[in-house]
Amino acid sequence: MPRITVTVDGIQYEEEVEPRLLLVHFLRDRLGKTGTPIGCDTTNCGACTVMLDGKSVKSCSVLAVQADGCDVLTIEGLAGADGQWHPMQTAFHEEHALQCGFCTPGMIMSAIDLLAENPDPSEEAIREGLEGNLCRCTGYCNIVRAVRRGAQAMSGQSAAANQEVPAS
Amino acid sequence: MIPAAFDYVRPQTLEEAAMALAEAGEDAKVLAGGQSLLPLLRLRLSYPSSLVDVGRLSELHGVRDEGDHVFIGAATTHYDVVHSPVVQAECPLVAMATATVADPQVRHRGTFGGSLAHADPAGDLPAVAVALDCAFVARSASGGEREIPASEFFVDYLEPALRADEILVGVKVPKLGPGWGYHYEKFHRTAQSWAIVGVAAAVRRSNGSIEEARIGLTNMGPTPVRASAVEEALRGTPITVPVPGGGNGGPDPIRDACGEAAAGTSPPADLHAQPDYRRHLARVLTHRAVLSAARA
Ligand SMILES: Cc1cc2nc3c(=O)[nH]c(=O)nc-3n(C[C@H](O)[C@H](O)[C@H](O)COP(=O)(O)OP(=O)(O)OC[C@H]3O[C@@H](n4cnc5c(N)ncnc54)[C@H](O)[C@@H]3O)c2cc1C
Ligand code: FES
Ligand code: FES
Numbered sequence: 001m002p003r004i005t006v007t008v009d010g011i012q013y014e015e016e017v018e019p020r021l022l023l024v025h026f027l028r029d030r031l032g033k034t035g036t037p038i039g040c041d042t043t044n045c046g047a048c049t050v051m052l053d054g055k056s057v058k059s060c061s062v063l064a065v066q067a068d069g070c071d072v073l074t075i076e077g078l079a080g081a082d083g084q085w086h087p088m089q090t091a092f093h094e095e096h097a098l099q100c101g102f103c104t105p106g107m108i109m110s111a112i113d114l115l116a117e118n119p120d121p122s123e124e125a126i127r128e129g130l131e132g133n134l135c136r137c138t139g140y141c142n143i144v145r146a147v148r149r150g151a152q153a154m155s156g157q158s159a160a161a162n163q164e165v166p167a168s
Numbered sequence: 169m170i171p172a173a174f175d176y177v178r179p180q181t182l183e184e185a186a187m188a189l190a191e192a193g194e195d196a197k198v199l200a201g202g203q204s205l206l207p208l209l210r211l212r213l214s215y216p217s218s219l220v221d222v223g224r225l226s227e228l229h230g231v232r233d234e235g236d237h238v239f240i241g242a243a244t245t246h247y248d249v250v251h252s253p254v255v256q257a258e259c260p261l262v263a264m265a266t267a268t269v270a271d272p273q274v275r276h277r278g279t280f281g282g283s284l285a286h287a288d289p290a291g292d293l294p295a296v297a298v299a300l301d302c303a304f305v306a307r308s309a310s311g312g313e314r315e316i317p318a319s320e321f322f323v324d325y326l327e328p329a330l331r332a333d334e335i336l337v338g339v340k341v342p343k344l345g346p347g348w349g350y351h352y353e354k355f356h357r358t359a360q361s362w363a364i365v366g367v368a369a370a371v372r373r374s375n376g377s378i379e380e381a382r383i384g385l386t387n388m389g390p391t392p393v394r395a396s397a398v399e400e401a402l403r404g405t406p407i408t409v410p411v412p413g414g415g416n417g418g419p420d421p422i423r424d425a426c427g428e429a430a431a432g433t434s435p436p437a438d439l440h441a442q443p444d445y446r447r448h449l450a451r452v453l454t455h456r457a458v459l460s461a462a463r464a
Contacts, residue, residue, distance in 0.1 A: 002176060019176030019219070020209075041169055043207045044360070046273060055247070055276040061206045062277065065176055066199075066223065113272065131359035132271025 004068040008033065009077025017064045024048045026064035027074060035076040035105055039134075046133035049106035049113075050074045056113035058132070075105035078112075087157060088112055091150035092143075099137035106133050111147045119155055121147070171209035175218035182227040182307065182337065185220055190309040190333040192218045198335055199223065200243050203270070203278035204286045222335060228281065231255055237303075237340040242281020246270075249280050259341045261300065261350040261370055265292045268352060271360040281336045284321070287328040287391070290362040292354065294322055294392035299368045299384030303340040308333045315340075322391035347372045347379075349464035353457035354386070355449055357440060363387050364440045365449040367395075367429075369457035371402075378405045378422070378462060388433040388450055397432065398454055401425035407462045422458055429454035 001016040008031060015030060027033045027050070038060055039047030048060040051073035059072075078086035088108050091097070098104045107130065114121060114129035121129060126147045127140070135143060175192070176199075179185040189196055195217035199205055202223075208214040222228055228243035231252040238258045240249060249255055249266045256263050269275060269283065269292050283293045284304070296302075297318045304316040308331060321329050330336060354366040366386030372379045381402040383395040402425045435446035 018173065020171045020173055022170070022206075022210075025170070041210055043203065043210075043274070046271070049273055052276075056273045057277050058273045060210070061202060061274075063176070063202065063206070065178070066202065066221065068178075110272065128359070129272060132273045 002065050002068070004065055006064070006067050006070060006072060008072045009074055015064075019063065019065050021064045022060055023050070023052075023062040023064050023067050023072070024059040026067075027059060027072070033074055033076050036074050037102055037105060039102060039106075044134065045103070045106070046110060047103050047106040049109040049133065051109060051113065054116075056110050056132075073109075075108060078108070086112070087153035088115075088147070088150035091146040091153060095142050095146035095149055097138060097142040097146035103133060103135040103138075107135065107143055111150060114147070115151055115154060120151060123148070169210050169212060171206070172212060172215050174209075174216050176221065177218065178221040178224065180225075182222075182225055182335065183309075185222050185225060186307055186309040186333070186335055189220045189335060192220060194332050196220060196332070198285070200279040200282035200285075201245065201277040203274045204282060204288070223279070228335075228337060233258065234340070237342045239305075239338050239340055240280050241338045242285070242336040243279050244281070246275035246278050246280065246283070247272075250275070258343050259300070261296055261352060261368055262293070262341060264350060265296045265352040265354075265366075265368060268292055268354045268363075268366075274360075281338065284339065285328050285330060285336045287322050287324075287326050289322070289325060289389060289391055290387040292352065292363060292366055292368075292386055295366060295384030295386040296352070296368045297339065297341075297384070298322070298392045298394050299370060299382045300341055300344070301382075302342070304329075305337045305340065306330055306334045307337050308335070313337070319394070325390040344370060344372070344382075347374060349373060349461040351457045351460035351464060353453045353460065355453055365435075365446050365453055367450070367453045367457040369454070369461040371458060371461040373407060373462060376407055378402045378407060378458075381458065381461075383429075383454060383458070385429070385433065385450055385454075388430070388435045388446060390434070390436075393433050395429050395431075395450075395454060397428035398426055398458075401428050402458065422462070423455050426451055426455040426458060 039045035043061045197216040199219040199221045228241045232239045302318045368384040370382040385393040405421045429450040430447035435443045
């Protein structure tokens with residue numbers, strides 16, 4: 001069986017895997033990282049979205065062997081070491097951007113991917129950026145609002161970080 | 169679902185990959201981004217004995233300006249194609265169509281060559297490849313390298329002109345030169361879904377008229393279709409400026425020419441549309457695509 005080395009949420013794992021093992025099953029069943037759910041059989045819903053080397057992917061449609069040597073970030077790795085939520089998590093909470101919560105991990109990962117390219121997206125850009133993620137309950141309005149709010153919080157945070165650079 | 173078991177190899181060079189594919193036999197498959205293949209495996213619609221992963225081969229990656237054409241490596245992701253300054257400048261129709269493929273996650277993994285080798289007539293890139301007369305570079309352990317013109321590449325539904333032991337290395341996209349305008353018009357029901365019908369249009373303008381047009385149709389038959397009748401009919405057609413509030417009543421030679429768009433096609437019937445509706449869409453969308461390209 002192939003042996004793979006993958007870093008997940010900052011921790012390096014070395015595992016033997018069957019070639020057919022999907023990355024999402026590796027995360028959930030091998031590593032116990034059940035924060036990433038499986039919502040469909042057709043690569044459509046995006047619930048399983050994680051970052052693979054910094055880019056959003058649907059982990060149900062990547063083989064674990066394809067992630068060999070890569071860096072994976074899941075919803076479980078977003079909070080800070082002190083347990084403090086990522087601003088996008090807080091924004092989803094505050095804007096009531098979830099009901100059942102099944103789509104939420106994927107939505108948040110896609111939103112963070114979107115902001116990496118476009119830190120101040122319009123409503124249209126947010127809707128486009130989340131086109132790979134389906135929500136069956138909330139109806140998207142609050143999700144779009146949450147992403148706007150998360151974007152503002154994150155830009156405020158980076159502005160603050162810039163100000164904190166000590167004068168030499 | 170969990171895919172059926174298969175062997176997996178990830179060769180380090182193109183040469184090794186070609187050998188691995190030849191050794192693995194008829195039932196082996198090339199794996200690139202996996203965005204078409206893995207969904208098929210998960211639904212157990214495909215049972216390859218082994219997968220030869222070409223996704224990381226450096227020979228298959230990147231975009232190069234090679235003078236009269238642009239070479240796009242087969243394993244270049246949709247994301248990298250859309251963001252390539254060379255593609256944007258030299259073959260904007262490729263960038264436009266690729267930007268409409270699927271969703272961000274799929275574009276991060278799915279590849280240019282994988283989309284074409286999959287030969288799905290509902291895919292957005294095959295129509296672009298036939299419209300631009302691209303050339304496909306394929307390589308095998310026994311036969312070395314050969315070039316396949318786009319007009320011969322799409323044999324049938326999901327059937328490219330690649331032998332089981334051949335790897336698509338990349339695609340040469342001809343530069344059309346100055347004076348051309350481009351547009352990809354895609355009609356679909358939801359944001360991430362496939363085209364019900366799509367139209368790839370390139371139009372060369374001169375003195376207010378259409379001198380030459382190249383038009384490819386998505387999902388109008390088992391293979392992408394070149395709308396030759398429209399291309400013929402458009403030659404010499406004046407590009408009229410729309411009269412504000414003028415409506416659809418007046419003479420419109422471009423629209424008349426696009427009336428030929430469904431000629432010789434055999435569109436499929438499925439959940440989304442019947443053939444007659446697809447023929448209607450082909451005419452309407454070709455008109456839109458040509459107008460946008462002519463005015464681009
Ligand atoms: C939800 C979803 C929506 C989508 N929507 C669209 C859409 O709107 N428009 C669209 O065009 N596509 C769409 N796609 C398909 C997407 O574009 C895929 O990325 C693409 O079709 C396949 O590329 P890949 O690299 O993932 O190929 P893979 O899945 O790895 O392979 C696909 C096929 O091509 C063969 N192959 C791949 N690379 C090579 C090579 N170098 N040499 C020889 N054979 C090769 C494989 O053996 C396989 O048969 C969608 C996919 C999904 C999951
Ligand atoms: S579970 Fe991955 S896209 Fe639905
Ligand atoms: S909150 Fe239930 S699917 Fe989105």
